[in-house]
Amino acid sequence: NAGVTQTPKFQVLKTGQSMTLQCAQDMNHEYMSWYRQDPGMGLRLIHYSVGAGITDQGEVPNGYNVSRSTTEDFPLRLLSAAPSQTSVYFCASSYSPDRVYGYTFGSGTRLTVV
Amino acid sequence: AQSVAQPEDQVNVAEGNPLTVKCTYSVSGNPYLFWYVQYPNRGLQFLLKYITGDNLVKGSYGFEAEFNKSQTSFHLKKPSALVSDSALYFCAVPNRKVTFGTGTKLQVIP
Numbered sequence: 001n002a003g004v005t006q007t008p009k010f011q012v013l014k015t016g017q018s019m020t021l022q023c024a025q026d027m028n029h030e031y032m033s034w035y036r037q038d039p040g041m042g043l044r045l046i047h048y049s050v051g052a053g054i055t056d057q058g059e060v061p062n063g064y065n066v067s068r069s070t071t072e073d074f075p076l077r078l079l080s081a082a083p084s085q086t087s088v089y090f091c092a093s094s095y096s097p098d099r100v101y102g103y104t105f106g107s108g109t110r111l112t113v114v
Numbered sequence: 115a116q117s118v119a120q121p122e123d124q125v126n127v128a129e130g131n132p133l134t135v136k137c138t139y140s141v142s143g144n145p146y147l148f149w150y151v152q153y154p155n156r157g158l159q160f161l162l163k164y165i166t167g168d169n170l171v172k173g174s175y176g177f178e179a180e181f182n183k184s185q186t187s188f189h190l191k192k193p194s195a196l197v198s199d200s201a202l203y204f205c206a207v208p209n210r211k212v213t214f215g216t217g218t219k220l221q222v223i224p
Contacts, residue, residue: 035214
C-alpha cells in the first residue's frame with residue numbers, strides 16, 4: 001500500500017516562481033487536505049477537499065490554489081512564491097475527518113523560497 | 115470553536131522513566147480526541163484516539179492516553195520511555211478543519 005504520496009520531497013524556488021506540489025492517495029479517501037508546518041506554529045490548514053470537485057479554504061489559504069478533479073489527486077499550486085512560503089508541506093487524507101477516522105499523512109515536501 | 119492546547123514545548127525524560135505529554139481541549143459536547151507522533155523528517159503518524167467509553171485509551175508503541183472530562187485534558191502517557199520515543203507529539207480535534215496543537219517535543223535521555 002502506497003498510502004499518501006507527495007512529490008517532490010525537496011524544492012528550491014526563486015521568489016515569483018510558480019510550482020505545483022503533488023499529492024496522491026490510493027485508499028479511496030474522500031477527504032484530503034494540505035497543511036504547512038512551521039517551527040513553533042504546529043500545523044496550519046491551507047486548503048481541504050471533501051470529495052472530487054469540492055474544495056474549501058483553511059486557515060492560511062492566501063497564495064495557494066487547489067483543485068480536486070479525481071478522488072486520488074489533490075495538487076497544491078503556489079501562484080507566485082514568496083519567502084514567507086518557505087515551509088514543510090504535508091498532504092493528508094481520511095475516509096472522513098468527522099469524528100472517528102484519523103488522517104494518513106504523506107512524508108512531506110520541504111520548500112525553500114529564496 | 116474547537117481547540118486543543120499543548121502547554122509544554124518540550125518534555126525531557128530519562129530512559130526507563132514514565133512520561134507524560136499534556137493536552138487540554140476546548141470542545142462543545144462530547145469530544146473526539148487524537149494523538150499523532152512525528153519522527154524527524156517524516157509525516158505524522160496516528161497513535162491513538164478517544165471516541166467514547168473507557169477513559170484510558172491504549173494505542174501504538176505502548177502509549178496510552180487518559181481522558182479527563184472534569185479537567186478537559188487528554189494527556190499522553192507511557193510507563194517506561196525509550197530513546198526511540200524521542201519525537202514531536204501532536205494532539206488534535208477531528209473535524210473538517212482538523213485542529214492540531216502546536217506540538218510537544220519529547221526528548222528521552224539515555
